[in-house]
Amino acid sequence: MNTQITELLGIKYPIIQGGMAWVADEHLASAVSNAGGLGLIAGGNAPKEIIREKIRAIRSLTDKQFGLNIMLLSPSAPDLADLVVEENVKIVTTGAGSPQKYMEKWKENNITVIPVVASVAQAVKMEKLGADAVIGEGNEAGGHIGELTTMTLIPQIVKAVTIPVIAAGGIASGEGMAAAFMLGAQGIQCGTCFLASDECNIHPKYKEMVVKASDISTIVTGRSTGHPVRCLKSPLIRRYIALEKEGESFETLEQLTTGSLKNAVTEGSYDEGSFMAGQIAGLIHNIRPCKEIIEDIVIRTQKIIAEKSKQFGGGI
Numbered sequence: 001m002n003t004q005i006t007e008l009l010g011i012k013y014p015i016i017q018g019g020m021a022w023v024a025d026e027h028l029a030s031a032v033s034n035a036g037g038l039g040l041i042a043g044g045n046a047p048k049e050i051i052r053e054k055i056r057a058i059r060s061l062t063d064k065q066f067g068l069n070i071m072l073l074s075p076s077a078p079d080l081a082d083l084v085v086e087e088n089v090k091i092v093t094t095g096a097g098s099p100q101k102y103m104e105k106w107k108e109n110n111i112t113v114i115p116v117v118a119s120v121a122q123a124v125k126m127e128k129l130g131a132d133a134v135i136g137e138g139n140e141a142g143g144h145i146g147e148l149t150t151m152t153l154i155p156q157i158v159k160a161v162t163i164p165v166i167a168a169g170g171i172a173s174g175e176g177m178a179a180a181f182m183l184g185a186q187g188i189q190c191g192t193c194f195l196a197s198d199e200c201n202i203h204p205k206y207k208e209m210v211v212k213a214s215d216i217s218t219i220v221t222g223r224s225t226g227h228p229v230r231c232l233k234s235p236l237i238r239r240y241i242a243l244e245k246e247g248e249s250f251e252t253l254e255q256l257t258t259g260s261l262k263n264a265v266t267e268g269s270y271d272e273g274s275f276m277a278g279q280i281a282g283l284i285h286n287i288r289p290c291k292e293i294i295e296d297i298v299i300r301t302q303k304i305i306a307e308k309s310k311q312f313g314g315g316i
């Protein structure tokens with residue numbers, strides 16, 4: 001399955017693991033990379049030295065390519081931007097903002113930069129700044145999201161830029177990957193399906209919530225504050241939504257969710273956790289090794305593309 005993304009990144013399958021803060025450590029990232037995808041360590045809000053250790057640790061777990069995801073809203077972002085250069089990390093993805101001020105330094109150091117974007121304007125801006133590819137993330141995704149769906153965002157970005165586009169948001173199967181290719185993407189990024197993997201070190205309660213989720217199990221908080229975040233429904237999230245409807249202040253709402261992602265990941269705290277996950281959680285029913293998750297997606301994609309081209313391919 002060769003595409004511009006497998007070529008660019010030197011990987012077997014064009015499947016990138018999402019940069020999930022608190023979740024994506026060296027164990028998950030190395031499992032994805034060893035299975036032929038691109039694993040990423042998430043910087044999140046972690047201090048530089050903690051991430052340095054994770055980068056050094058992953059090198060003993062895989063000899064394949066891996067990357068670091070930098071969440072640009074984080075106070076650690078400037079430190080982590082330096083760290084990738086210091087530790088010779090060759091691939092960076094960014095989220096939740098523009099990496100403009102780091103681009104020159106990264107490009108000077110031959111780092112492949114792939115920003116996550118949620119609109120055409122952001123994608124065009126990233127191409128101008130020298131990004132090597134962009135990840136277009138639709139609002140089916142978990143965590144911090146934009147306005148558009150994957151179905152509408154991807155073809156519009158593909159039309160507007162010449163760099164390769166990776167589709168994210170709502171993809172966890174061959175059907176989803178095949179659809180992404182049809183929309184013009186050269187690869188996919190998946191987060192939610194890797195939450196339900198053996199190698200993911202989140203609390204078992206979090207995995208159970210993903211596996212038991214249905215199509216309507218997620219909800220978006222923070223639309224009123226301008227920080228929309230998609231999570232599985234839980235007591236904390238219901239409290240948040242109720243307060244948001246009452247017009248509660250930005251500060252109170254922010255305070256309510258401070259530390260809540262950590263609560264979900266490390267404690268599995270049903271009452272106080274933000275269990276970020278995408279709308280595709282309803283399709284995920286088992287906890288499996290990353291290798292099986294990835295190979296299933298690839299084989300299914302190949303099978304259905306072959307079937308559909310037989311069905312629709314000839315006779316025009």
Ligand code: TUI
Nearest residue numbers: 021071095096097098116117118122137143144145146
């Ligand atoms: O970043 C994500 N998803 C995330 S980050 C995160 S940690 C967090 N926790 C609590 C509150 C907020 C964040 C959880 N999930 N996805 C990538 C993504 N990036 N989605 C949307 C964007 C984005 C948004 C605005 C990218 C760029 C942008 O603006 C660029 C510009 O030009 O200003």
